[in-house]
Amino acid sequence: xxxxxxxxxxxxxxxxxxxxxxxxxxxxxxxxxxxxxxxxxxxxxxxxxxxxxxxxxxxxxxxxxxxxxxxxxxxxxxxxxxxxxxxxxxxxxxxxxxxxxxxxxxxxxxxxxxxxxxxxxxxxxxxxxxxxxxxxxxxxxxxxxxxxxxxxxxxxxxxxxxxxxxxxxxxxxxxxxxxxxxxxxxxxxxxxxxxxxxxxxxxxxxxxxxxxxxxxxxxxxxxxxxxxxxxxxxxxxxxxxxxxxxxxxxxxxxxxxxxxxxxxxxxxxxxxxxxxxxxxxxxxxxxxxxxxxxxxxxxxxxxxxxxxxxxxxxxxxxxxxxxxxxxxxxxxxxxxxxxxxxxxxxxxxxxxxxxxxxxxxxxxxxxxxxxxxxxxxxxxxxxxxxxxxxxxxxxxxxxxxxxxxxxxxxxxxxxxxxxxxxxxxxx
Amino acid sequence: xxxxxxxxxxxxxxxxxxxxxxxxxxxxxxxxxxxxxxxxxxxxxxxxxxxxxxxxxxxxxxxxxxxxxxxxxxxxxxxxxxxxxxxxxxxxxxxxxxxxxxxxxxxxxxxxxxxxxxxxxxxxxxxxxxxxxxxxxxxxxxxxxxxxxxxxxxxxxxxxxxxxxxxxxxxxxxxxxxxxxxxxxxxxxxxxxxxxxxxxxxxxxxxxxxxxxxxxxxxxxxxxxxxxxxxxxxxxxxxxxxxxxxxxxxxxxxxxxxx
Numbered sequence: 001x002x003x004x005x006x007x008x009x010x011x012x013x014x015x016x017x018x019x020x021x022x023x024x025x026x027x028x029x030x031x032x033x034x035x036x037x038x039x040x041x042x043x044x045x046x047x048x049x050x051x052x053x054x055x056x057x058x059x060x061x062x063x064x065x066x067x068x069x070x071x072x073x074x075x076x077x078x079x080x081x082x083x084x085x086x087x088x089x090x091x092x093x094x095x096x097x098x099x100x101x102x103x104x105x106x107x108x109x110x111x112x113x114x115x116x117x118x119x120x121x122x123x124x125x126x127x128x129x130x131x132x133x134x135x136x137x138x139x140x141x142x143x144x145x146x147x148x149x150x151x152x153x154x155x156x157x158x159x160x161x162x163x164x165x166x167x168x169x170x171x172x173x174x175x176x177x178x179x180x181x182x183x184x185x186x187x188x189x190x191x192x193x194x195x196x197x198x199x200x201x202x203x204x205x206x207x208x209x210x211x212x213x214x215x216x217x218x219x220x221x222x223x224x225x226x227x228x229x230x231x232x233x234x235x236x237x238x239x240x241x242x243x244x245x246x247x248x249x250x251x252x253x254x255x256x257x258x259x260x261x262x263x264x265x266x267x268x269x270x271x272x273x274x275x276x277x278x279x280x281x282x283x284x285x286x287x288x289x290x291x292x293x294x295x296x297x298x299x300x301x302x303x304x305x306x307x308x309x310x311x312x313x314x315x316x317x318x319x320x321x322x323x324x325x326x327x328x329x330x331x332x333x334x335x336x337x338x339x340x341x342x343x344x345x346x347x348x349x350x351x352x353x354x355x356x357x358x359x360x361x362x363x364x365x366x367x368x369x370x371x372x373x374x375x376x377x378x379x380x381x382x383x384x385x386x387x388x389x390x391x392x393x394x395x396x397x398x399x400x401x402x403x404x405x406x407x408x409x410x411x412x413x414x415x416x417x418x419x420x421x422x423x424x425x426x427x
Numbered sequence: 428x429x430x431x432x433x434x435x436x437x438x439x440x441x442x443x444x445x446x447x448x449x450x451x452x453x454x455x456x457x458x459x460x461x462x463x464x465x466x467x468x469x470x471x472x473x474x475x476x477x478x479x480x481x482x483x484x485x486x487x488x489x490x491x492x493x494x495x496x497x498x499x500x501x502x503x504x505x506x507x508x509x510x511x512x513x514x515x516x517x518x519x520x521x522x523x524x525x526x527x528x529x530x531x532x533x534x535x536x537x538x539x540x541x542x543x544x545x546x547x548x549x550x551x552x553x554x555x556x557x558x559x560x561x562x563x564x565x566x567x568x569x570x571x572x573x574x575x576x577x578x579x580x581x582x583x584x585x586x587x588x589x590x591x592x593x594x595x596x597x598x599x600x601x602x603x604x605x606x607x608x609x610x611x612x613x614x615x616x617x618x619x620x621x622x623x624x625x626x627x628x629x630x631x632x633x634x635x636x637x638x639x640x641x642x643x644x645x646x647x648x649x650x651x652x653x654x655x656x657x658x659x660x661x662x663x664x665x666x667x668x669x670x671x672x673x674x675x676x677x678x679x680x681x682x683x684x685x686x
Binding site: 004005006008009012013015017044045046047048049120 | 612613615616619644646647650651653654655656
């Protein structure tokens, strides 16, 4: 059975008419950055569905330009926490016409939209895809620029670990120390009906997550809470934003608009990310905007700036990737966290397991810096590990033992994307 | 990668003789012809066309038969029944890959409205059982094609699969994209769900035109057939909305590109 055939099956099964669920059961709605990654693979089997995937998310854009982390399906059977009752987004001024979460996720969408366009420019033109996306993407980036730049660096701040997409990454441990928790004795955890508790964030982490989300919601999601207890400049979030600004420049050029502002924004962001360089860790690390301090955890997020042309410290990042902390040369897929840290955990979510989206991002980074053969190696390993584990959410980085959900959409999508990209190269 | 056999309905080819039709189809890049019968009289002519094709060495991948003839099988001594059995046996002997039974009849809609759909289903099931029993098929697959609610009582691929299970004898499913566009909420998912049963694929666009002329998502259909490891043949059907000389090669190009 070929990997691409199985990946297509996963994407067909997880399609819900307008978008793809990340995984049936555990993630039964539309997630923002999942859709961005999913569109990269979906474009190879149906450019039309890939366009719809993004358009569906864009249709839930708030008046302030944000693209919400989750767009909820109006189906009470699809249980998820925190869900529509928690967010009550309909009561928030300027929210979408459909129920959504108030938080955001990494802005991969312009990059994704450009890739979807390239898969079939004629179909894109026929449907007016790029022309309709462009103003929404501009407003999305404007939201980040005007509402989420909370420090002096020009980088966007996230207000919750969930906004990084790497929810319980050890990078957030120090940030969360002083964050209060809701009552942990009665936490709704429908996720544990689908996946073992030792593969998910702990109750102690969840209590803090819910406190932060509730506080943000109770301030109307207006980004004006000057004492919000979590403000982080995340290297992955901002690198993806910068990469999307480059894509937006290309989209503007295709549409005959002025691309210069986007190029400048990409350059400014790329330069600003250097402020997150942590010399002692030899890695980019998240900054606590309230305290002005850099974290000291080596996480996969710190390697993601490799995706940017012109980013500094490329030799150091490649050295870190190859070295004992991440062992690129010897492990099937790169772990999400420093192998040498005492906090490393092979099976618990973002505290060690290897994820397919970050592997794909690292492959894009290697491609951007001339390590084509290594990027191809990631493509082959992604396909092998995905097929072996029935398209798992994440895997043990040493053994590729699957963890989390199975039939996970971005695992299928990104496996397919690299298989086709490198397959076409071979031809 | 396995190349899918793509055939074309001989009816679509703008030429007089079968030999000239095949010359055109071959020049345009088709692998084989599909021969169709829509009434009793046509069964006889289909048999004669099939014999002619065999004699001339023209590849025929598929025979398509109107379902009204099948329903008439319950009249076990009727001439239509004998002709259909003859056709199926002859096709089987000629090494035809698929015989597609397409239950396309206004009776489908009439039966639905009069509440006698279940009777119609029973008759069709009985007819198919008889047909399978009376024709010892070797490598040839007998396929049941679902059609939309206005002309049939077998509307979805799931309906076809259920009928195949009810018949309890070797019977595959043929998917027609024109009808799927009306009846299937998610054509790709429906195809996947009948993966093991799909024996033939009838490519017609949403407008009833040839592939590429309407809004069927051909990249998605092609990817799904690939994911199913589909090994049957594809018949180009539909009515060209422009000159066949340009419409049919364009349709073939659409299918070659995505399947």
